[in-house]
Amino acid sequence: MEYRVQAPASLREPLQVPDKLLMGPGPSNAHPRVLEAMSRPILGHLHPETLKIMDDIKDGVRYLFQTNNAATFCLSASGHGGMEATLCNLLEDGDVVLIGHTGHWGDRAADMAARYGADVHMVRAAPGASLTLAELRKAIETYRPSVLFLTQGDSSTGVLQGLEGVGAVCRANDCLLIVDTVASLGGVPFFMDRWEIDAVYTGSQKVLGAPPGITPISFNHRAVERYKRRQSKVKVYYWDMFLVGDYWGCFGRPRIYHHTISSTLLYGLREAVALACEESIPSLIARHQDCARRLHDGITAMGLELYAQERDRLPTVTTIRVPKDVDWLKVAQHAMKTYLVEISGGLGPTAGQVFRIGLMGQNATSERVDRVLQVFRDSIKAIKPDFASRKNASKM
Amino acid sequence: MEYRVQAPASLREPLQVPDKLLMGPGPSNAHPRVLEAMSRPILGHLHPETLKIMDDIKDGVRYLFQTNNAATFCLSASGHGGMEATLCNLLEDGDVVLIGHTGHWGDRAADMAARYGADVHMVRAAPGASLTLAELRKAIETYRPSVLFLTQGDSSTGVLQGLEGVGAVCRANDCLLIVDTVASLGGVPFFMDRWEIDAVYTGSQKVLGAPPGITPISFNHRAVERYKRRQSKVKVYYWDMFLVGDYWGCFGRPRIYHHTISSTLLYGLREAVALACEESIPSLIARHQDCARRLHDGITAMGLELYAQERDRLPTVTTIRVPKDVDWLKVAQHAMKTYLVEISGGLGPTAGQVFRIGLMGQNATSERVDRVLQVFRDSIKAIKPDFASRKNASKM
Numbered sequence: 001m002e003y004r005v006q007a008p009a010s011l012r013e014p015l016q017v018p019d020k021l022l023m024g025p026g027p028s029n030a031h032p033r034v035l036e037a038m039s040r041p042i043l044g045h046l047h048p049e050t051l052k053i054m055d056d057i058k059d060g061v062r063y064l065f066q067t068n069n070a071a072t073f074c075l076s077a078s079g080h081g082g083m084e085a086t087l088c089n090l091l092e093d094g095d096v097v098l099i100g101h102t103g104h105w106g107d108r109a110a111d112m113a114a115r116y117g118a119d120v121h122m123v124r125a126a127p128g129a130s131l132t133l134a135e136l137r138k139a140i141e142t143y144r145p146s147v148l149f150l151t152q153g154d155s156s157t158g159v160l161q162g163l164e165g166v167g168a169v170c171r172a173n174d175c176l177l178i179v180d181t182v183a184s185l186g187g188v189p190f191f192m193d194r195w196e197i198d199a200v201y202t203g204s205q206k207v208l209g210a211p212p213g214i215t216p217i218s219f220n221h222r223a224v225e226r227y228k229r230r231q232s233k234v235k236v237y238y239w240d241m242f243l244v245g246d247y248w249g250c251f252g253r254p255r256i257y258h259h260t261i262s263s264t265l266l267y268g269l270r271e272a273v274a275l276a277c278e279e280s281i282p283s284l285i286a287r288h289q290d291c292a293r294r295l296h297d298g299i300t301a302m303g304l305e306l307y308a309q310e311r312d313r314l315p316t317v318t319t320i321r322v323p324k325d326v327d328w329l330k331v332a333q334h335a336m337k338t339y340l341v342e343i344s345g346g347l348g349p350t351a352g353q354v355f356r357i358g359l360m361g362q363n364a365t366s367e368r369v370d371r372v373l374q375v376f377r378d379s380i381k382a383i384k385p386d387f388a389s390r391k392n393a394s395k396m
Numbered sequence: 397m398e399y400r401v402q403a404p405a406s407l408r409e410p411l412q413v414p415d416k417l418l419m420g421p422g423p424s425n426a427h428p429r430v431l432e433a434m435s436r437p438i439l440g441h442l443h444p445e446t447l448k449i450m451d452d453i454k455d456g457v458r459y460l461f462q463t464n465n466a467a468t469f470c471l472s473a474s475g476h477g478g479m480e481a482t483l484c485n486l487l488e489d490g491d492v493v494l495i496g497h498t499g500h501w502g503d504r505a506a507d508m509a510a511r512y513g514a515d516v517h518m519v520r521a522a523p524g525a526s527l528t529l530a531e532l533r534k535a536i537e538t539y540r541p542s543v544l545f546l547t548q549g550d551s552s553t554g555v556l557q558g559l560e561g562v563g564a565v566c567r568a569n570d571c572l573l574i575v576d577t578v579a580s581l582g583g584v585p586f587f588m589d590r591w592e593i594d595a596v597y598t599g600s601q602k603v604l605g606a607p608p609g610i611t612p613i614s615f616n617h618r619a620v621e622r623y624k625r626r627q628s629k630v631k632v633y634y635w636d637m638f639l640v641g642d643y644w645g646c647f648g649r650p651r652i653y654h655h656t657i658s659s660t661l662l663y664g665l666r667e668a669v670a671l672a673c674e675e676s677i678p679s680l681i682a683r684h685q686d687c688a689r690r691l692h693d694g695i696t697a698m699g700l701e702l703y704a705q706e707r708d709r710l711p712t713v714t715t716i717r718v719p720k721d722v723d724w725l726k727v728a729q730h731a732m733k734t735y736l737v738e739i740s741g742g743l744g745p746t747a748g749q750v751f752r753i754g755l756m757g758q759n760a761t762s763e764r765v766d767r768v769l770q771v772f773r774d775s776i777k778a779i780k781p782d783f784a785s786r787k788n789a790s791k792m
Binding site: 007011015016020022039067084116203213214235263267 | 437659
């Protein structure tokens with residue numbers, strides 16, 4: 001009587017979680033060891049066992065980023081939190097930021113940076129292409145930004161942005177370099193220290209195959225110095241590098257409570273990072289690149305066209321032009337309904353124009369490439385029965 | 397050779413997670429059904445099964461908050477995210493915010509609000525006490541805030557803040573009322589709609605016994621109207637009520653991708669909310685209050701003094717003055733090492749002054765109250781062998 005809002009009947013039904021093959025741009029399927037770890041009991045945010053797991057993750061993340069940065073930790077948020085935190089910590093009102101645009105993530109970063117009060121400029125690559133070092137240098141010399149933001153692997157376009165040499169240009173122009181490696185890390189080479197990258201973050205739920213919700217991030221000494229010279233406090237307590245970093249024990253000061261971390265997500269990420277370290281970066285990358293080649297060959301053999309230019313193709317996310325007269329959504333729905341296989345459509349600038357197939361972590365095997373190719377072909381044919389892939393055509 | 401940073405040896409060791417009894421101010425122990433759910437396969441952030449789970453959670457959260465608000469959803473962040481999001485969505489540069497201070501969480505909210513550019517004023521309760529309606533009215537009439545922030549249950553002091561009548565005073569003064577129920581919801585009555593509360597959030601890892609990392613939140617129509625009248629964009633994309641709310645399907649518009657939600661945390665929260673709904677709010681509250689009484693009696697019988705005033709005691713977190721000549725840290729460490737039972741020290745204004753014992757969710761049973769009392773007594777005696785509890789003394 002006093003309780004006017006009733007409990008919903010739906011919550012009396014059991015939880016339903018089908019087991020799908022996640023071949024979209026992420027999340028990818030998690031390893032059974034990762035899933036098992038997440039059913040372990042909850043631990044407190046300052047328990048020694050929790051701090052030990054955090055330390056192990058920090059060391060593993062340093063290996064994956066190839067950095068010795070002290071300020072290497074995780075945010076208790078999805079990958080978007082990494083974008084927020086790098087921008088929020090390194091920008092103040094009126095600062096000029098330059099965004100290298102190779103797809104949706106450039107737009108997202110521009111939106112965030114503007115909200116933080118930055119003066120946002122954009123340098124745009126041609127559709128399906130990355131930016132050249134010359135284009136980036138020219139834009140830096142034109143806009144004189146204090147921060148350059150690049151996406152190494154833009155999951156909306158499947159474009160891989162080259163990073164070698166960019167750090168040196170930034171350094172010569174007193175500009176910090178932020179790189180988003182959410183969709184790329186583990187699938188392509190990445191060397192934070194050697195490439196002089198000042199701030200980076202990645203996604204837990206892509207190549208690593210951990211759950212989303214916890215985001216590895218690293219800042220180098222130049223980024224830390226920029227933070228120290230700020231005139232104003234970082235606008236968001238939750239993203240403040242020094243506060244989160246102190247909780248993660250990054251700066252040699254006592255650990256302080258910042259927020260209540262999710263032990264569950266730590267367990268999952270810890271096991272995922274451990275699996276990646278066991279496999280080693282070179283073999284992880286080779287596996288993703290071999291699978292991407294197999295996928296690209298299969299797609300081309302079907303008579304379909306890849307969206308990203310050949311020299312700029314990201315192995316982890318492949319974009320495929322939607323053939324004329326094919327309803328991409330129906331194809332994706334057919335694949336999901338009939339086979340429990342996820343194939344995605346475009347995002348942002350590629351919405352309606354492309355399919356996206358992800359090969360990440362546990363899903364980067366030749367068996368799964370063959371599976372997704374078969375499902376993709378069958379689903380297109382189910383929606384458009386007269387679709388004749390080149391492979392079939394050549395048999396005729 | 398090319399990889400200069402090596403993979404850490406520590407990640408070759410198995411993950412170690414001891415099973416503890418978490419009788420601190422949170423997180424609490426999760427129900428086995430919650431833990432099992434989190435080992436289910438990962439789902440995508442826009443899969444229909446995911447959206448169904450989100451809808452179920454929304455309905456369950458509406459019941460727990462006792463609200464019909466459309467804008468009821470969760471943030472992919474710890475409880476701190478709820479504080480960030482309520483302040484960030486409802487404040488603009490120069491807005492006056494009044495913080496009702498009953499402990500640490502008032503300080504935290506003041507820090508965040510100042511970072512968002514607000515003009516922050518504080519009304520402070522006496523230590524161990526809550527604010528009266530008269531004190532709040534006077535402060536509102538003095539500072540003319542556009543937002544009042546209150547903590548229903550301050551876990552640092554164990555103080556319960558009364559809320560009845562505050563909403564009406566706010567409404568009469570064109571002020572929005574934000575309430576933090578992180579440590580209180582499910583342990584004491586809470587009626588969002590009846591009490592005219594404009595924005596609220598709670599913790600997943602307290603009475604609900606879900607993992608931390610996902611934070612239920614709700615805004616009423618007044619808060620939504622305030623948002624719509626903003627002169628400036630919400631400063632943080634990740635906390636933007638309309639963007640997250642559209643992803644959660646709150647405003648009748650198409651679901652749009654905002655961030656990659658953690659299906660794992662959704663599973664855990666869904667099961668925890670389902671358990672709370674099955675038990676029902678009245679019996680959940682009665683169980684917490686019965687257990688708190690038992691705990692308070694036991695503490696008093698030991699000759700120890702409760703920190704919070706009798707009329708202002710929070711059932712979920714009990715604060716106990718550290719007796720003279722007792723090293724609280726050694727007591728807590730003894731309890732943890734010898735019994736794997738968590739008993740906490742103070743936080744912020746109560747640091748070093750109190751012990752904190754939490755009774756939340758699965759841990760609010762008479763057996764666990766008796767267990768924590770026994771462990772607490774034994775641990776004090778282990779550190780201070782001449783400690784004679786009143787109970788023992790009366791036997792002599």
